[in-house]
Amino acid sequence: MIDRVMQAVDDLWDAEVQFLQGLVRRPSTLHHEAEIQNWIARELAEMGLEVDRWEIDPGALKSLPGYSPVEWSYHGRPNLVGTLRGSGGGKSLLLNGHVDVVSVEPIHFWSHDPWGGEIVDGRMYGRGSADMKSGIAAMIFAVKALQRAGVRLKGDVYLNTVIEEECTGAGALSTIARGYRADAVVIPEPFGQTALISQVGVLWARVTVRGAGAHARSASAATNAIFKALPLLQAVKELEAEVNRPEAKPAVWRDIPHPINYNVGQFHAGDWTSTVPAEAVFEVRIGTYPGENLEDVKARFKDRIMEAARRDPWLRDHLPEVIFYAFHAEGADFDPNQEIFAALADAHQAVTGTPIRHEVTTATTDARFFQLYQGVQTTCYGPSGDNLHAADEWVDLESVRSVTKVLARLMMDWCGADA
Ligand SMILES: [Zn+2]
Structure with missing residues (x-):
């Protein structure tokens, strides 16, 4: 048969x-x-x-x-x-x-x-x-x-x-x-x-960064949202490196060199070359280990973004917005x-x-x-x-x-x- x-x-x-x-x-x-x-x-x-x-x-x-x-x-x-x-x-x-x-x-x-x-x-x-x-x-x-x-x-x-x-x-x-x-x-x-x-878990985050828009002729006096997003992107990469430290890995993941990927998958800002962008939006796919509580992972991510923002004189007074949508997938x-x-x-x-x-x-x-x-x-x-x-x-x-x-x-x- x-x-x-x-x-x-x-x-x-x-x-x-x-x-x-x-x-x-x-x-x-x-x-x-x-x-x-x-x-x-x-x-x-x-x-x-x-x-x-x-x-x-x-x-x-x-x-x-x-x-x-x-x-x-x-x-x-x-x-x-x-x-x-x-x-x-x-x-x-x-x-x-x-x-x-x-x-x-x-x-x-x-x-x-x-x-x-x-x-x-x-x-x-x-x-x-x-x-x-x-x-x-x-x-x-x-x-x-x-x-x-x-x-x-x-x-x-x-x-x-x-x-x-x-x-x-x-x-x-x-x-x-x-x-x-x-x-x-x-x-x-x-x-x-x-x-x-x-398998890992996955969250999707969206970070919205405010600048102060203007005509490019007065760009030096304005705040370009693209550049204000940079320290926040840096913070994402630092957090990603931390969660991939060998001592942070559960046993089954020990042989995987980089299990947790924080992928910046979208970045949108600006629509005119002679305008200073007033807003930048980026989205991050956040990996998590099995057993991690998604609410904890979200809080940790948001804290890091806010910490980085508070170190910047402009962002301190114009804190970014962090939201989570779509993927709420546990490992x-x-x-x-x-x-x-x-x-x-x-x-x-x-x-x-x-x-x-x-x-x-x-x-x-x-x-x-x-x-x-x-x-x-x-x-x-x-x-x-x-x-x-x-x-x-x-x-x-x-x-x-x-x-x-x-x-x-x-x-x-x-x-x-x-x-
Ligand atoms: Zn598939």
Whole structure:
């Protein structure tokens, strides 16, 4: 039976590559997720799965742990679950993937069409090709291979595609709020066929710095907000260095040279070359260790900004504003003694002939919701690729095929299968 399923993955391989190309060719940056979700929903319906589609009601999520407040609307931005009903008596598995991708700018840095899904030497290029449309293709085609091989699972499988993994996790949180709960969750994020055991937390901060604007002819008497932001940016870098000191690292992070990144990801100021900018705004993505209280991390960040401001004669009287929005993601550990890790290790060993490795990531994933707030054993296991969030993102296609086989095996083992 297993051989039939593995053969079915190979037989469906060309179709899987085309499907992944179809995903990459549907740009799905923030607010533009409907087209790809509708396309996936059609595919899941054609496979005979029960398709559930919903939009997020932030009011219903607000009181839940892990909620991230946003400044935008969820209208027209669906989340999905396709349910493959088992025959009964087996454990259930939820496979989750995020359809959202980050911006492709600056686009002139790309040597491949970011929305083209071009294939060169076994790699598919494009935004989301690795992170994580390849994982979504793998989880859907693992189910297709089971169906083609005539395998009926005992437990239910949920194929869950969500929005906003890259900024809030609201799609995953809303899946839980909608009542979905499985015996285990696997997220095929592109971590090179490793099993995830720990991830950092993430906060987003926005710092608004006031200057005194003027015509450039009197610039020497004005206060340029760009220059007033500089000591505050310096304070961010100093705090980042402090939290990465070896003695500040929890044990599992000791071998990671720089686990906590305080990334200044946006800086906006000025709109006219002959005007002194009256305001500068910068945004920082703040990493945290698992177990750190987000309110403490926020307070520490804000204190440092204010301390730096008080050392400046202008800023002392015009204190910056610090707010936190979107990502309020706690760090999370995923105990490798949980059963799903053993099942995944067996499936990985059977397909690749090598033992599975564990991974810690200096990024966040939606895995935190299922593990921390639902108490469901969770990990990530997905394909290999590179240049995530950068130009020329790519995925290694053979790793996608391998992950598809591992997920198919995992479903048969975890959920149980009737011949
Ligand atoms: Zn991802």
